[in-house]
Amino acid sequence: MNAYEVNFDGLVGPTHNYSGLSFGNVASTSNTKALANPRLAAKQGLAKMKALHDLGFKQGVLAPHERPDVASLRRLGFSGTDGEVVARAAKEAPAILAAASSASCMWTANAATVSPSGDTADRRVHFTPANLNNKFHRSIEHPTTRRLLQAMFADEQRFMVHEALPAQMHFGDEGAANHTRFCAEYDGAGVEFFVFGAAAFDGRYPAPQRFPARQTLEACQAVARLHGLSESGVVYAQQDPATIDAGVFHNDVISVGNRNVLFHHEKSFLDQPRVLEELSRKLAAVGGHFVSVEVPDAEVSVAEAVKSYLFNSQLLSKSDGSMIIVVPEECRNVERVWSYLHKMIGSGGPINEIRVFDLKQSMQNGGGPACLRLRVALSSSEIAAVNQGVMMSEQLFLTLNGWVERHYRDRLGGDDLADPSLLNECRGALDELTQILHLGSVYPFQQV
Numbered sequence: 001m002n003a004y005e006v007n008f009d010g011l012v013g014p015t016h017n018y019s020g021l022s023f024g025n026v027a028s029t030s031n032t033k034a035l036a037n038p039r040l041a042a043k044q045g046l047a048k049m050k051a052l053h054d055l056g057f058k059q060g061v062l063a064p065h066e067r068p069d070v071a072s073l074r075r076l077g078f079s080g081t082d083g084e085v086v087a088r089a090a091k092e093a094p095a096i097l098a099a100a101s102s103a104s105c106m107w108t109a110n111a112a113t114v115s116p117s118g119d120t121a122d123r124r125v126h127f128t129p130a131n132l133n134n135k136f137h138r139s140i141e142h143p144t145t146r147r148l149l150q151a152m153f154a155d156e157q158r159f160m161v162h163e164a165l166p167a168q169m170h171f172g173d174e175g176a177a178n179h180t181r182f183c184a185e186y187d188g189a190g191v192e193f194f195v196f197g198a199a200a201f202d203g204r205y206p207a208p209q210r211f212p213a214r215q216t217l218e219a220c221q222a223v224a225r226l227h228g229l230s231e232s233g234v235v236y237a238q239q240d241p242a243t244i245d246a247g248v249f250h251n252d253v254i255s256v257g258n259r260n261v262l263f264h265h266e267k268s269f270l271d272q273p274r275v276l277e278e279l280s281r282k283l284a285a286v287g288g289h290f291v292s293v294e295v296p297d298a299e300v301s302v303a304e305a306v307k308s309y310l311f312n313s314q315l316l317s318k319s320d321g322s323m324i325i326v327v328p329e330e331c332r333n334v335e336r337v338w339s340y341l342h343k344m345i346g347s348g349g350p351i352n353e354i355r356v357f358d359l360k361q362s363m364q365n366g367g368g369p370a371c372l373r374l375r376v377a378l379s380s381s382e383i384a385a386v387n388q389g390v391m392m393s394e395q396l397f398l399t400l401n402g403w404v405e406r407h408y409r410d411r412l413g414g415d416d417l418a419d420p421s422l423l424n425e426c427r428g429a430l431d432e433l434t435q436i437l438h439l440g441s442v443y444p445f446q447q448v
């Protein structure tokens, strides 16, 4: 094998907090105003990265963003020195300050959609940062995400980092959370699977009634065009609108794929048999044998899937071809989910090992193991061209843990967001981080 899946996990930023910003994401709205522990959150994420690195998987780090985002606050009319901007927002519009302070970039499954070089017309790896247009606090992520990706994947012979799609609901794009790539091996051609919640220009598609559909069909099609994907290598599916209304705000809350396997709920997609048949047919055309591991509603309900985040798991291929499933602790707490998992790993199917991680700080905002990582399938020579400063190692793990210890608070509540020293703490930490990760000047405060 000459190609690998590399997981780039989001390092949780110093302003991690619970502000109830994501209508439609049950965990986010139900933990509004809970007291957060940014230091613990960052350490929980780092522990997952290190554990997967120690198991022999290729692991990288995606840096957090500058928060509060003073530039966004200025665009909304808050003026004065940076400190005055924050103080005015805190006094006049605390909800806007909370949005501008969110550490939501930690969920790097939403950072971008990635097409490996085996799938693209020009044989480069293509990245489109997601516009995350549905939520203000997430819509301000993509400019920094793009600069970070450019600093990590700088070799233009091998990598292409696009601009985000137009920032408009018609092209609402949530990145890899709604995208999965199937393949026989990580090298060679694959089949890219795009899942949308609604269509913006075509009234024939149904839409959820209660919660928003964040991703449109038109956004998926635009990304496929930008990346130069062939029609034979793409499958589109609509998420069942009833599941969005039940709290499945991204497809990665109801399904996860790896290589030739799709682990999913019975109610994941509209017209599910058609979707599975098309995936199977298109994967066969590139030499793969598609396997669907479908969880019946009678065994695990959609509500139990949302509560446990069973499908927000990572499937990782071991050297013998079988797969590990990486799940959050919450799966242990939902009895039927835990017993389903044990039944599955003993069934002789492709997934035969469970690893459980405590990611509670992120989970309370609706972010499980899969949300925290951006997958990039890369050949050995492409891996060599990645900025090596962001690749996990024993040393980087120790350095980042020490950095978190020095810079992060262990309590952060809503009122703390008004503290003017938080901005300087965050900037000081990130300035040091760009040196640790060899990123150069990627943040607005470094560019003045």
Ligand SMILES: N=C(N)NCCC[C@H](NC(=O)CCC(=O)O)C(=O)O
Residues within 6 Å of the ligand: 017, 018, 019, 020, 021, 022, 025, 028, 029, 102, 104, 107, 109, 110, 138, 177, 250, 252, 253, 365, 366, 367, 368, 370, 371, 372
């Ligand atoms: N499923 C994937 N891939 N990602 C999960 C993203 C969670 C994120 N939560 C938040 O943004 C909550 C922030 C707050 O409420 O403070 C969101 O809803 O966009």
